[in-house]
Amino acid sequence: MRKTMYVMMRELRVTLGRKSFTIIGFGIPLLLGIVAAILIVTNKDKVQEVAASDSSLSLSSSGQVVEGYVDEGDLIQFLPERIPAGWLTEFDDETAAQNALDQGKIEAYYIVSPDYENSGELAYVKSTFSIISDRVNTDTMEWILLANMLGDAELAADVWQPVKTTVTPLVVAEVDAGEDSWIVDLFPTFMTVMLYLAIIMTSSVLVAAVTDEKKNRVMEVLLSSVSTGQMITGKLLAVAILGILLMLAWVALFVFVILFGGSALQIPVGFSIPYDVLAWAIVFGFFGYAIYGALMAGLGALAPDVKDTRSATFVVLAPLIVAYMLMMFVATAPEGPMAMGLSLFPLTSPVSMIGRMSVMDVPVWQSVLAVVLQAAAAILIVRLVIRLFRAQTLLSGQSFETKRFFSSLLGRG
């Protein structure tokens, strides 16, 4: 046990000592936290600015925004009585309308195309427009055009708003606070990406660690002091701890956004931190690190150099990549057969099960079954990889082949 711990501590020290790992692993959540903090401060100011700027809009005596229109097809013969006086001004051509816009006499203007009846082309011209915060509402102008096409403003009003609906739900549904919030929508993606990145980053560390020790002959010394089982267990424990540390950095960011985001980041009132999902993420993450860390360590055992493992790395990580890409399916249909299959299959469950838990309450038996299957797969893969850590394999110096890797793993090498 002592030697295993020693290997683990050394691996932790070396990896955490690498600036690139710490910058990428912990720097990104830190940077995002800083961005969130800036957004929290600046959005609070923006709310006050918007309130102040409201009073500077061009208003007619009726309180409406003043706009203009250029009717290229002479479709508009009358303005319905409901339209407040002074709200809409006709201009002969676009130049006149643009001049009025530039002088601030109007906030915007419409251009009705000559063949509006057939093409429906309607341009809405403004000086500035933000795709983030501004919304376009041309309903009133479209209603005016409909009234002129029908020749009857009242009929147009009835057609525009055809029903006044009273809703009678026979079953009272539970109101989900924050159902439409961005953070609720983004939570499954966040959890998936967090686990995906953590597993890939930490397990990739092992490939280079093993190949580097082979290249600089430290492996010869190590094998004379520790058994292959102790070595790989120590390395895998280090990978697991690194992965959990990375996850904790992201969880800290998430908690910060929830606790301090407030109205500035449109966090819905009553949105609580899903501690249960986070706890399950640590469990699934741990076994994910074990599985993929072991496979990557096995790659390192066979390859003379890390650059020889690139194509095999892709093959080994393929299930995880596929699970990540299929997250849209899982989020859209979390109770479907594909989602269930992905969340139970050990190579994809770290990502898929957590993605499912982020959108629905997964039955406990499924969660437990997934953990059991993952644990069994982790133990099996680790035992297979330990076989690869035979001295003659580690020191052979043979060139790397993907086929030889999988054959050796299955005991046929």
Add this chain to the structure above:
Amino acid sequence: MRKMWLVARHQFIKEASKRSFILVLLALPLFLVFTIGLGFLISQIEKESATIGFVDHPGLLTRSLPASEGEDIELQAFESRESAISALDNDQIAAFYVIADDYFETQDVELVYNESPPYQAVQLFEDTVRFNLMTGEPDAIVDRMLSGADVTVRVTEANREFAAGNPTFANFLPLIVAAMIGFLVLTTSGYLTEVIVDEKENRTIEIVITSLSTGRMMAGKIMGAIGIAIVQLTIWVAFLVAAIWLGGNVLDIGWLQSIDPNWSDLLKVVIVAVPTYLCIAALMTLIGSSLVDNQEANQAGMLSMLFIFVPIYAFVPIATNPNGPLAIGLTFFPATSITTVALRSLVAEVPIWQIVAAAAIAFSTALLLIWLAGRTFRVAMLRYGQRLKLADLFSRSSKVIET
């Protein structure tokens, strides 16, 4: 010059003949195919299918309206509220409307359901009511009402147009190009940081250096790696075009149809991207020359890609103030210029002088880094296993090596 081209050609052939190169070449196209296929499948899954009942007391709905293409929604008439409730309880219908006797005076209808019906079903019912209210009107006016207006928002100060106020796929093309460059940086960073590893390991570097200068050698290596990048980018762009055609014309995905790219914006991104990639390539080579650890060198590539995407995190302030100091500053900084120009193009026209200035800064930085890479390589040539510090590059001992 000839020797430099020799080095470039050797580097290109060496990398292009590896199996991993084919894998990387196909990575993005396969991902595109997968994503578009997935999008198509999800849109098929999300197609709503429902039957909505109605009880028409005043006899309003004498004509029926078919559901929109691709939606499987239909309306079913019932004689009474009780028969509709029975159908609802048996899951034959998703919901039903009861049109009040005095509808023509009050417009009152009642919507009854167990679970809120899909939006498309509500829309079909309301359109059917509209359709019947406009009985006798010309077909063109009825079609116009039911289709709605084709609204385009024109923003005069930004010189931009948005369909219905929302950016379209064409507006996002510059950003897609920027993302492609980011992916290119990630996939080619390995080649760039390891340009001299093989020669160092098998000791041929000392022989090569007797034939040409370190500066020319590094320039040749960088050019070879850039050649690889150009091949990758060409294949990826061809696949992107093919994917857009397939998605729009065969799979009938709406947002991939009738794409009208703004070629001016795309050209601006390309003008900035070329020298910026050269700059990043030189930086990767410099890092590879100075770092001892292969793994650190590889992770440096990942770090560069992250820098390229920093403007994404600053999207809101950039989009809100596309000509502000933050946006302009990020445009001139080589690592972030590609993505910033792409993001700014989404909401405003980027002035030509800023594009030229950004390209000039990136190109000058690239030349400086290539020179520095040559110098680093020269100083580090005999320092096997030792990490090179910045001060070592300009110290007296490095000058001794030079002479």
